[in-house]
Amino acid sequence: MILRSKTPLLFTLVSCLIPLLWLFADIALNNLGSNPIQALHIRLGDWSLRFLCLTLAITPIQMVTKWRGMASYRQLFGLYAFLYGTLHLLTYLVVDNNLEWSLIGTDILESPYIWFGVLAYVIVFLLGVTTSKWSKKRLGKTWKKLHRFVYVASVAAIIHYFWQLKGNLAEPLLYLIIIFFLLSFRVLTWVMNRQKKLNKPQNLRLM
Numbered sequence: 422m423i424l425r426s427k428t429p430l431l432f433t434l435v436s437c438l439i440p441l442l443w444l445f446a447d448i449a450l451n452n453l454g455s456n457p458i459q460a461l462h463i464r465l466g467d468w469s470l471r472f473l474c475l476t477l478a479i480t481p482i483q484m485v486t487k488w489r490g491m492a493s494y495r496q497l498f499g500l501y502a503f504l505y506g507t508l509h510l511l512t513y514l515v516v517d518n519n520l521e522w523s524l525i526g527t528d529i530l531e532s533p534y535i536w537f538g539v540l541a542y543v544i545v546f547l548l549g550v551t552t553s554k555w556s557k558k559r560l561g562k563t564w565k566k567l568h569r570f571v572y573v574a575s576v577a578a579i580i581h582y583f584w585q586l587k588g589n590l591a592e593p594l595l596y597l598i599i600i601f602f603l604l605s606f607r608v609l610t611w612v613m614n615r616q617k618k619l620n621k622p623q624n625l626r627l628m
């Protein structure tokens with residue numbers, strides 16, 4: 422019974438690995454095009470951003486559908502954003518720059534788009550390492566506040582994307598629109614909840 426209820430989650434967990442396996446296959450078959458390092462950057466960066474968008478989408482979906490079992494999916498997508506983001510960072514450090522720290526330091530200082538990538542990654546990293554139930558319990562109210570930074574990470578990632586853009590605007594624009602709608606939804610529900618709270622004591626006083 423428990424296993425059956427967990428099947429969609431397990432299926433999602435395995436499916437999220439497909440882009441990575443696909444990438445490994447392309448590496449093995451030498452199928453990454455004329456600039457394989459850039460292709461690695463792009464594919465891993467894109468997937469990290471896609472999982473970040475999926476993570477943000479869970480709360481609105483949960484609110485609309487009232488389906489309580491979605492928190493595990495949010496956690497799963499967040500961890501995949503972290504995994505693909507870490508591989509994206511490792512590609513930059515190891516494959517692109519051969520761990521030459523002076524080169525890396527100069528490049529980071531001279532490339533503002535990387536600052537936003539680093540900001541997004543630091544947040545995704547902190548959320549990834551504090552995702553467990555144990556951390557949630559230990560951090561208490563701070564946990565919720567910390568995990569709200571996922572919105573800052575998504576905005577930083579979008580700025581990072583736009584800033585380094587060399588051509589096609591269509592894909593980043595699509596992510597920008599998705600993130601804009603997801604953030605607007607959250608702001609709207611926050612405003613409505615606040616108004617409800619403010620109205621409550623008034624109603625009581627009237628009674």
Ligand code: HEM
Pocket residue numbers: 459462463464465466467469470473502506509510513535537538539541542545578581582585
């Ligand atoms: C979770 C955090 C991050 C996300 C979501 C992210 C996402 C992205 C995305 C979507 C792109 C554009 C891919 C495309 O053109 O389709 C990109 C490019 C890039 N990112 Fe990140 N990134 C993150 C963190 C970082 C960090 C920490 C670094 C390096 C320190 C970095 C270095 C780069 C570089 C060098 C490119 C340009 C690749 C090229 O076209 O040559 N990113 N990233």
